[in-house]
Amino acid sequence: MARSTKQQAILFVGKLPFKLTSSLTTANLHGSSKLLLIQEHELPTPTDRLSYNAIFHTNFHQQTPLDQTLAKIENEFTISAVFGLSEIGVLPAAYLTQKAGIKGNTINTALACRNKHTMRMALSKANVSVPKFHLYQTHSSLTDTENACGEYPLICKPLLGFASKGVIRADNREELVKAIRRINRDNAFVLSSFYNLFCPEDVNKVLVESFATGKEYAVDGIVVDGEAQILQIIDKPDVSNGPYFPDSVHISPANIDDNAKNQLIIATKSSVAAVGLVNGPFHLEARIDQDIVNVIEIGARIGFPRLLKLSTGLDIVKLTIEQHFKAKLADTIGPTCFAGNLCINPETAGFFNGISNLETLRKLPNVDEIVVFVQPGDKVHPPPDSSGYIGFAIVKGNSYDEVATTLYEIRDTIQIDIKQRRIDCDAKNNN
Numbered sequence: 001m002a003r004s005t006k007q008q009a010i011l012f013v014g015k016l017p018f019k020l021t022s023s024l025t026t027a028n029l030h031g032s033s034k035l036l037l038i039q040e041h042e043l044p045t046p047t048d049r050l051s052y053n054a055i056f057h058t059n060f061h062q063q064t065p066l067d068q069t070l071a072k073i074e075n076e077f078t079i080s081a082v083f084g085l086s087e088i089g090v091l092p093a094a095y096l097t098q099k100a101g102i103k104g105n106t107i108n109t110a111l112a113c114r115n116k117h118t119m120r121m122a123l124s125k126a127n128v129s130v131p132k133f134h135l136y137q138t139h140s141s142l143t144d145t146e147n148a149c150g151e152y153p154l155i156c157k158p159l160l161g162f163a164s165k166g167v168i169r170a171d172n173r174e175e176l177v178k179a180i181r182r183i184n185r186d187n188a189f190v191l192s193s194f195y196n197l198f199c200p201e202d203v204n205k206v207l208v209e210s211f212a213t214g215k216e217y218a219v220d221g222i223v224v225d226g227e228a229q230i231l232q233i234i235d236k237p238d239v240s241n242g243p244y245f246p247d248s249v250h251i252s253p254a255n256i257d258d259n260a261k262n263q264l265i266i267a268t269k270s271s272v273a274a275v276g277l278v279n280g281p282f283h284l285e286a287r288i289d290q291d292i293v294n295v296i297e298i299g300a301r302i303g304f305p306r307l308l309k310l311s312t313g314l315d316i317v318k319l320t321i322e323q324h325f326k327a328k329l330a331d332t333i334g335p336t337c338f339a340g341n342l343c344i345n346p347e348t349a350g351f352f353n354g355i356s357n358l359e360t361l362r363k364l365p366n367v368d369e370i371v372v373f374v375q376p377g378d379k380v381h382p383p384p385d386s387s388g389y390i391g392f393a394i395v396k397g398n399s400y401d402e403v404a405t406t407l408y409e410i411r412d413t414i415q416i417d418i419k420q421r422r423i424d425c426d427a428k429n430n431n
């Protein structure tokens with residue numbers, strides 16, 4: 001039989017977050033093509049056009065368009081790996097990996113990393129400590145939920161949320177009922193398409209959990225042939241205790257004592273094994289109280305790549321590609337400096353009209369960059385209604401305190417201008 005003359009390729013599902021596309025240009029792909037798969041409605045940026053050999057469009061949430069796109073790609077290329085590096089790429093990437101019959105994370109693994117109830121079950125089955133949990137479905141008994149989760153406060157969340165969307169603390173039964181109602185509304189009207197691919201039945205369900213106390217940390221790492229390598233531990237020193245959970249200050253390397261760190265590393269490795277991750281990046285969040293680690297979640301995706309780059313010099317996209325080709329990474333990893341990231345969330349819902357002191361904040365000592373993702377006139381919401389941050393402030397320094405001081409200053413003085421009406425409506429009214 002004639003040998004296939006098709007070009008070998010790596011397929012990236014979903015655009016790479018902010019500035020990471022440039023890593024593709026410098027990574028050694030051993031002659032493989034780089035392909036980008038994006039959603040039907042998305043436009044590639046000029047950088048995307050330059051960075052990939054070909055760009056394909058599909059619907060990430062439906063099997064038929066995914067099958068058709070895969071057939072189209074396979075007409076031209078032999079895919080050797082599929083990577084979905086951000087949260088919405090995880091399920092379609094696993095589907096395409098399995099369908100193409102290549103090595104990588106399976107659909108079951110992707111579900112255990114994406115669907116919070118599947119995740120809780122996989123982790124608790126492997127004896128990883130997680131909050132107590134109960135799956136609330138329409139007509140479930142609230143008493144059953146309360147009995148399963150223990151005392152208030154409880155946490156409610158959608159199964160396929162992200163960026164703290166729909167994560168709500170309930171202090172009593174009345175608040176529990178309200179939170180469940182609000183999450184069901186979000187599921188039905190905002191998140192519904194995410195459930196289509198593998199868990200349409202979960203669109204009516206809400207995960208209720210016991211409240212994990214303690215300090216919160218995040219871990220970024222990479223899995224190489226099933227083995228977790230920890231790349232950075234991030235501190236979340238001003239983490240919210242509710243009722244909503246906007247992400248805020250992140251600092252790497254974390255200010256964490258050795259005992260807690262060892263427990264966190266053990267819990268991280270067990271979590272990676274429990275969900276069955278085979279390769280690629282992972283991001284884990286945990287709360288630690290008196291050295292007892294409660295895993296909040298694990299994702300099959302990159303976490304804080306800019307922090308990683310600044311604090312360790314490591315490039316997660318390059319590492320992902322390297323582990324695919326070499327299966328063994330260099331093991332000398334140590335912090336080189338301190339770095340921090342403030343996730344910028346609006347305080348109120350409305351129409352974004354700019355950050356009035358942005359240029360002043362950009363001149364603060366240690367600020368590496370402040371990036372704003374939204375445009376004037378865009379509708380923005382704080383958590384629990386938001387579906388993403390409006391920007392990041394990235395800071396680097398010589399000590400934890402130096403980085404923390406700048407991040408807190410930005411957090412406490414940032415002036416986000418939110419209009420209650422669309423700006424063009426204002427203009428009309430003024431005429």
Ligand code: ADP
Binds near residue numbers: 211239
């Ligand atoms: P998302 O995927 O939207 O980030 P998470 O489940 O990670 O949702 O929740 C977001 C944040 O809410 C967490 O970082 C944590 O601070 C808080 N949180 C979530 N679940 C719990 C819990 N059971 N106990 C305490 N805090 C929690």
Ligand code: CA
Binds near residue numbers: 162163297
């Ligand atoms: Ca998440």
Ligand code: CA
Binds near residue numbers: 163285297
């Ligand atoms: Ca999270």
